[in-house]
Amino acid sequence: MSESKLNVTLLSARLAADPHRVLARPFIPGGPARIRAVIDRVLALSDAQVATLLSTVVADYQPRHKDVRRTFQKNCATALAWLESPVELFDDRRLLAGAYFTSEYSLEAAALFNPSIVLHPDQTGVAEGACRFIMSLRACGEGHISSIEFRTGAIDAGWDVLFDPLTRFVLTGIPRADARYHKRTYSMKLAEMSPDQQWVEPILGQLQAEFAIADLQGAIETLRPQDVGQVPFKETTDDMLWLARSNYELDFPADSELAERVVFPVSETESRGIEDARFVRFTYPDGHVTYYATYTAYNGFHVLPQLIQTTDFRHFKMSTLNGRCVQNKGMALFPRKIGDDFVMVSRLDGENIYLLRSDNIDFWNESTFVSGPKYPWELVQMGNCGSPIETDKGWLLLTHGVGPMRQYWIGAMLLDLEDPSRVLGDLSEPLLMPSPAERDGYVPNVVYSCGAMRHHDHLIIPYAVADTRIRIATVSIPELLARLSG
Numbered sequence: 001m002s003e004s005k006l007n008v009t010l011l012s013a014r015l016a017a018d019p020h021r022v023l024a025r026p027f028i029p030g031g032p033a034r035i036r037a038v039i040d041r042v043l044a045l046s047d048a049q050v051a052t053l054l055s056t057v058v059a060d061y062q063p064r065h066k067d068v069r070r071t072f073q074k075n076c077a078t079a080l081a082w083l084e085s086p087v088e089l090f091d092d093r094r095l096l097a098g099a100y101f102t103s104e105y106s107l108e109a110a111a112l113f114n115p116s117i118v119l120h121p122d123q124t125g126v127a128e129g130a131c132r133f134i135m136s137l138r139a140c141g142e143g144h145i146s147s148i149e150f151r152t153g154a155i156d157a158g159w160d161v162l163f164d165p166l167t168r169f170v171l172t173g174i175p176r177a178d179a180r181y182h183k184r185t186y187s188m189k190l191a192e193m194s195p196d197q198q199w200v201e202p203i204l205g206q207l208q209a210e211f212a213i214a215d216l217q218g219a220i221e222t223l224r225p226q227d228v229g230q231v232p233f234k235e236t237t238d239d240m241l242w243l244a245r246s247n248y249e250l251d252f253p254a255d256s257e258l259a260e261r262v263v264f265p266v267s268e269t270e271s272r273g274i275e276d277a278r279f280v281r282f283t284y285p286d287g288h289v290t291y292y293a294t295y296t297a298y299n300g301f302h303v304l305p306q307l308i309q310t311t312d313f314r315h316f317k318m319s320t321l322n323g324r325c326v327q328n329k330g331m332a333l334f335p336r337k338i339g340d341d342f343v344m345v346s347r348l349d350g351e352n353i354y355l356l357r358s359d360n361i362d363f364w365n366e367s368t369f370v371s372g373p374k375y376p377w378e379l380v381q382m383g384n385c386g387s388p389i390e391t392d393k394g395w396l397l398l399t400h401g402v403g404p405m406r407q408y409w410i411g412a413m414l415l416d417l418e419d420p421s422r423v424l425g426d427l428s429e430p431l432l433m434p435s436p437a438e439r440d441g442y443v444p445n446v447v448y449s450c451g452a453m454r455h456h457d458h459l460i461i462p463y464a465v466a467d468t469r470i471r472i473a474t475v476s477i478p479e480l481l482a483r484l485s486g
Contacts, residue, residue, distance in 0.1 A: 006483060008431060008475050013161040015115075015137070015151065015470035017108035021170050022064060023262065024071045026078040027103035035079050035101075039087055042097045054096045064104070066169040066260070072098030107147055107170060107262060111140040111442040113464035116279045116386050116451030118291060120152065121312065129157030131455060134258065134313060135462055136277050136293065137470065138450075140442075146273030148263035148295070150313065159458045159474045167257060172264045173250030173316065180210045181244060185362055189322045190243055199223065199236040213244050242268055243320065246297070246304065250316045258313055266318075269304045270297035277308065278332045278450045280387035285337060292361075294321070294331040294344070303329060307361070323364035325356050330383040332451070333361075334420070335390065343420060345370070345397060347383035353399065355421040368421040371413065377403040377430050378411065385410055386451025389459070390417070393481045394424050398452055398461065401430070408446040409433045410463060414484040425484035432463060432473060441466025 028035065045053070061068045076098030080087060089097055120132035135151045149170075153163040187204060206219035220237045245267045252261045265271055279293040293308040305321040305328070321331070330347040337343070344356040344364065352372040356364045373379045378401020385398035395415040400408055409430035416422040434445045449463040459480065461473045 005429065006431060006475060006479060008473050009159075011159075011161050011472045011474065013153075013163060013472050015112060015163070017110075017112035017139075017468065018166075019106045019109045020168055021108055021166075022104040022106050023170055023172060023264065024061075024065050024068065024075070024102050025105045025172075026075045027101050028079060028082065032082050032084065035082050036087075038100055039079075039089065039097055042089075042093060042100065045093075045096075050092050050096050054092050054099070057096070057099045064168070066171060066256075069095060072096075072102060074098070075102045105141055105145075107139040107141050107149065107264075109141045110144065111467045112137055112149075112470065113140070113442070113467040114138040114276050114448055114450045115462040115464065115470050116277060116293070116449070117453045117460060117462050118279045118281045118451070119453065121289070121291075126154065127156070129456070131155050133161075133453060133460075134279075136279050136450070138274075138276055139262070140273075140467075144273065145265065146275050146298075147265065148274055148277050150258050150261060152258055155455050155460060157456075159455060159460065161460065161472050164259065166259055169260050170262050171252070171256060171260055172262055173252050175266055176249040176251060178212060179247075179249045180212060181216075181247060183207055183209050183211060185322075186243065186247075188363065189320055190240065192322060192324075193239055193243065196232045196236045199233050200240070203237070203240065213241075216240065216244055245269075246306070247319045249318070252314045254314065256314075261313070263308075263316060265297075267297070269299050269302075270306070272300040273298045274306075275303075276329070276450050278384075278386050279308075280333050280335050280451065282333065283336050292333050294333060296329045305329070305331060319362060321364065322362055323358070325354070325364040325367045331356070332384045332387045334388055334395070338418070338420065345384045345388065345420075347381070351381045353382060353384065370415070370421050371423055371426070373401065375401065375411075375428055377401050377407070377409045377433070379403060380406070382411075385449040385463075388415060388420070389452065389454050391454075391477060391481060393485055395420050396459070396477070396480070396484075398431070398449060399426075400448055405445055407434055408448050410447055410449060410461070412480060412484060414481065427483065431475065431480075432461070434466070438465045438471075441468030443467035 072095045079101040115137050117135045120134050137149045139149045140146050203219045246269045275296040277293040277295040282292050291310050297304040297306045305326040307319050309317040328348050331344050334343040341357045342361045346354045353370045355368045355370050357366045358364045380402035382401045385400050388395035388397045397413050399411045410432040411427045413426035414424040432447050439445050447463050452461040457477050458474050
């Protein structure tokens, strides 16, 4: 980091990508014919061959995965579900077939970056003046597929950060088959997509106020026209199922550690990645707390703004953000309501910072311009670096700016507590910037954060360096506020 007029301290704690952290994912080598061919070859093996092969593969991969046998069982079932007619596979032969339908994926092989940090929901046994935290990270592996990982640790009374030790195991969540959809919310989002209304209303008419995806599939089959080449029907129902599958819930085993849990793409909308989660600890007026995160679902062609909801980081609910003001990347929710509204900062036009307001966290149709590029280090575009942090002087918002040679810098501004669309002050120079020693990596010349955290009178800022590693900076909040309001 180049010298700053503010006293910004870089901590010794760092995180770097670890290619040894691997998922065991389903591997489907082709369509039903290929799957059946593999199964037939496994069936042709003798019992002795099956026993020897399975013993070898289990011994080789058991140290790399928490329960490799259960993984083989699950991935065999995934492959068999592709077949129209049932196949009988039992015991060791079923496990061995599952091994052939499994591959490893190194989550962080390409990059580990864009962190956000929140207060841990469990502060039991924490020393006086310290706190526990959860940090989310964007991990990127083969094919540039992004997922969300987590780290835990503590911040002591002197603002130093210590990460908890990691196991080498990682696991994905299990989608809930009984997830329910609210028909009213679903219909409102569907209307934004403008599908052919000839079929939408009859299908929705088959559904209750709350429904499961199986109910939607049943309604579609009930109304499917005899003419199988009916293009409008297929296009409409594809859209309806696509939307439903974009809203889902994940559960992780109770015996898994938080840092072992990975939110990996599940739906078609995020098949190429879950990008830049901005977590916030949100407190409702009655005092109850929910953790939310906005993220960008990417399918290789289009982005879709999404919302994560959790209270325990074991059960996650993913839902689509709706409305004309959530059509781009980089939204961050305020940590509480202002008046009766939920409030977000957004870069809805890809260039400037806007304030969004809504009485419904799922729908956003009201926006106000807040600020645009004005300093040399942000003349290309600017946006937020996570959720605003409340102080007695105003909302402290970390920003990012893009300057010459596509350098990313981190700045700050102060927003009015009651009317956050009003800027009280900003930094004319960056708070953090790429240094000559750390500018090289997966994406050169970038420092970027998806969310900081207040600890007493200091700001704890985790940030990515060149999309390759994570560093942490601290700055005095009173000193920063004095600069912003001076």
